[in-house]
Amino acid sequence: MSVPLRRVVLVDDHDLFRAGVRAGLGKTVEVVGEAGSVADAVPLIKELDPDVVLLDVHLPDGGGQAVIVQVAPERPGVKFLALSVSDAAEDVIGVIRAGARGYVTKAISGAELTEAVHRTADGDAVFSPRLAGFVLDAFRSGDPVADPELDMLTAREREVLQLIARGYRYKEIASRLHLSPRTVESHVSAVLRKLQLSSRNELTRWAAERRLI
Amino acid sequence: MSVRSLGIQVALPRFERAERDRVVAGVCAGIAEALAVDATLVRLVFALLALASGAGIVAYVGAWALLPAPGAPPVTRKRRISGVVLLVWSAILTMRGLGLADSLVWPLALVAAGIVIAAGAHTFGLGDRRAQVVGLVLMVAGVVLFVDRNHGGGASTVLAPGAVAVALLLVVGPWAWRLTRERDAERAERVRTEERADLAARVHDSVLQTLTLIQKNPADARTLARRQERELRAWLYPDREPAAGGTLAGAVEAAAAEIEEVHGVRVEVVRTGDAPLDDRLQALVLAAREAMANAARHSGVDEVSVFLDVDADGNGVSLYVRDRGKGFDPEAVAADRRGLAESIRGRMERVGGIARIVSAPGEGTEVELEIGRRLDGARQGAEGSAPPAPERK
Numbered sequence: 001m002s003v004p005l006r007r008v009v010l011v012d013d014h015d016l017f018r019a020g021v022r023a024g025l026g027k028t029v030e031v032v033g034e035a036g037s038v039a040d041a042v043p044l045i046k047e048l049d050p051d052v053v054l055l056d057v058h059l060p061d062g063g064g065q066a067v068i069v070q071v072a073p074e075r076p077g078v079k080f081l082a083l084s085v086s087d088a089a090e091d092v093i094g095v096i097r098a099g100a101r102g103y104v105t106k107a108i109s110g111a112e113l114t115e116a117v118h119r120t121a122d123g124d125a126v127f128s129p130r131l132a133g134f135v136l137d138a139f140r141s142g143d144p145v146a147d148p149e150l151d152m153l154t155a156r157e158r159e160v161l162q163l164i165a166r167g168y169r170y171k172e173i174a175s176r177l178h179l180s181p182r183t184v185e186s187h188v189s190a191v192l193r194k195l196q197l198s199s200r201n202e203l204t205r206w207a208a209e210r211r212l213i
Numbered sequence: 214m215s216v217r218s219l220g221i222q223v224a225l226p227r228f229e230r231a232e233r234d235r236v237v238a239g240v241c242a243g244i245a246e247a248l249a250v251d252a253t254l255v256r257l258v259f260a261l262l263a264l265a266s267g268a269g270i271v272a273y274v275g276a277w278a279l280l281p282a283p284g285a286p287p288v289t290r291k292r293r294i295s296g297v298v299l300l301v302w303s304a305i306l307t308m309r310g311l312g313l314a315d316s317l318v319w320p321l322a323l324v325a326a327g328i329v330i331a332a333g334a335h336t337f338g339l340g341d342r343r344a345q346v347v348g349l350v351l352m353v354a355g356v357v358l359f360v361d362r363n364h365g366g367g368a369s370t371v372l373a374p375g376a377v378a379v380a381l382l383l384v385v386g387p388w389a390w391r392l393t394r395e396r397d398a399e400r401a402e403r404v405r406t407e408e409r410a411d412l413a414a415r416v417h418d419s420v421l422q423t424l425t426l427i428q429k430n431p432a433d434a435r436t437l438a439r440r441q442e443r444e445l446r447a448w449l450y451p452d453r454e455p456a457a458g459g460t461l462a463g464a465v466e467a468a469a470a471e472i473e474e475v476h477g478v479r480v481e482v483v484r485t486g487d488a489p490l491d492d493r494l495q496a497l498v499l500a501a502r503e504a505m506a507n508a509a510r511h512s513g514v515d516e517v518s519v520f521l522d523v524d525a526d527g528n529g530v531s532l533y534v535r536d537r538g539k540g541f542d543p544e545a546v547a548a549d550r551r552g553l554a555e556s557i558r559g560r561m562e563r564v565g566g567i568a569r570i571v572s573a574p575g576e577g578t579e580v581e582l583e584i585g586r587r588l589d590g591a592r593q594g595a596e597g598s599a600p601p602a603p604e605r606k
Contacts, residue, residue, distance in 0.1 A: 086450070088449075088450045107479070107481075129481060129483045129518060129520065130481075130483055132483065133483035133484060133485050133520070136485040136522070137485045137486070140485070140486070140525050162520070162522065165483045165485070165520040165522070166518060166520040166533040166535055166579070167481075167518025167520065167533075167535040167537070168535075
């Protein structure tokens with residue numbers, strides 16, 4: 001299978017970390033630009049129009065959210081993948097709700113990050129075990145829901161998320177649940193959509209906290 | 214606020230008696246100079262005022278007391294006080310000379326004196342608070358006098374309290390406002406200082422110590438760095454902090470931290486929900502710890518994933534320990550491997566739980582521990598379609 005070359009812009013305020021990511025990414029990913037702040041990132045991304053932006057959640061002049069909000073309306077083709085050391089749910093959920101296609105922790109290996117970039121470029125969602133944990137927490141039953149379509153996970157989606165939280169990769173999940181990898185992808189994408197659009201209390205609370213900062 | 218700015222003006226900083234062009238004491242010329250008008254005009258005003266029961270003369274003496282000689286330091290406190298008193302007196306004389314009734318003039322004078330004293334505490338060398346009190350008393354006296362003189366009987370009992378309240382507000386208001394602001398600023402500053410000290414202490418105790426240790430003993434860098442990372446995370450993201458002693462999630466995270474320390478691997482704990490720790494769950498934690506230790510020892514990889522899933526009601530608990538290392542054939546494991554047989558499976562069974570080990574050579578290992586969860590409904594879907602898990606009782 002021939003893998004297309006993905007053009008990536010790296011947005012992180014730590015030079016050292018950017019260098020590490022650049023070195024770790026495989027040959028199928030080309031870093032075409034780098035920025036260390038929201039002010040630098042926004043025009044750069046608009047100019048380069050990359051496939052994927054690897055975006056730090058925390059930036060000195062705003063956050064990853066600010067970049068997404070300013071770029072997305074003009075460059076709908078650009079996909080964002082959040083990359084952070086943060087363990088705080090509100091940081092992560094905030095960026096995802098702003099439009100990022102997924103979230104991975106900075107401890108991720110180069111190979112996994114490369115795979116995540118391709119998945120993001122293909123329009124799929126990328127869930128790290130930690131994000132899966134957050135989502136399962138946020139969608140726990142208990143709260144009354146306004147819109148069952150958006151505010152609840154199906155049993156299948158829950159299973160998929162639990163396996164992600166357990167450290168399974170998509171392929172492993174597919175074989176374990178006897179699904180095609182495509183079906184697993186579509187479940188994860190459905191969860192991402194719910195994460196972005198649901199009005200569940202936990203999600204709106206997290207998002208609101210993030211905006212206030 | 215307006216009262217406060219008045220206090221600054223009372224100090225009359227720029228007025229000086231004049232040296233040249235003086236007729237008596239240089240007061241008129243000095244004022245004319247400061248106001249940039251013709252001295253004759255000022256003299257004319259004083260002369261006209263003198264016609265009003267001698268107010269101009271009194272004012273002149275007052276101004277002389279207040280204004281320093283050219284180049285001399287500001288006048289003494291006594292002179293300032295007598296100057297202000299004379300000016301107030303002259304104002305009273307003027308108003309009476311203009312035909313205003315005593316019932317208006319005296320209260321007005323009292324209120325004015327009160328405001329001047331309250332606002333110009335520094336001019337009179339009074340303490341802030343004492344000036345406020347004196348000013349307040351004078352103003353209240355003025356208001357009461359006014360009400361008393363101008364309204365017979367009944368009206369005064371209605372008006373007086375309101376007038377007193379207004380006077381109180383005038384004097385106490387700005388003072389209380391300033392006091393509150395000062396206290397808030399002070400508190401904010403204190404909080405900031407404490408935070409900075411806390412941060413410095415934290416950085417010193419943790420990060421600096423770790424860096425020192427790493428320099429001394431580079432071989433331990435990985436373990437030390439990981440421990441440091443864990444501590445900093447717990448501090449930075451308190452909601453992910455290992456829950457205090459008595460909860461399941463806290464115990465699992467502590468066990469994971471311990472395994473990281475001992476075996477130098479990375480144990481990622483993801484959790485949803487939490488429950489108070491009891492004997493049953495204690496056994497689960499110990500079994501999980503053993504599973505993590507096994508993964509660290511035998512898998513050949515340096516990352517272990519742990520997922521703790523607690524039901525919303527806190528009854529059912531599942532815990533998964535997974536590595537993607539070399540794996541093994543569970544059927545072929547010697548029966549005397551205490552780790553699996555006793556520490557994990559035996560422990561779980563004694564408290565009514567289940568332990569499952571899913572592994573195959575080359576495919577990593579997953580240990581699943583469950584307590585208090587009915588094996589039906591939604592979970593059946595996942596388990597039923599799973600590849601035949603090597604179950605062993």
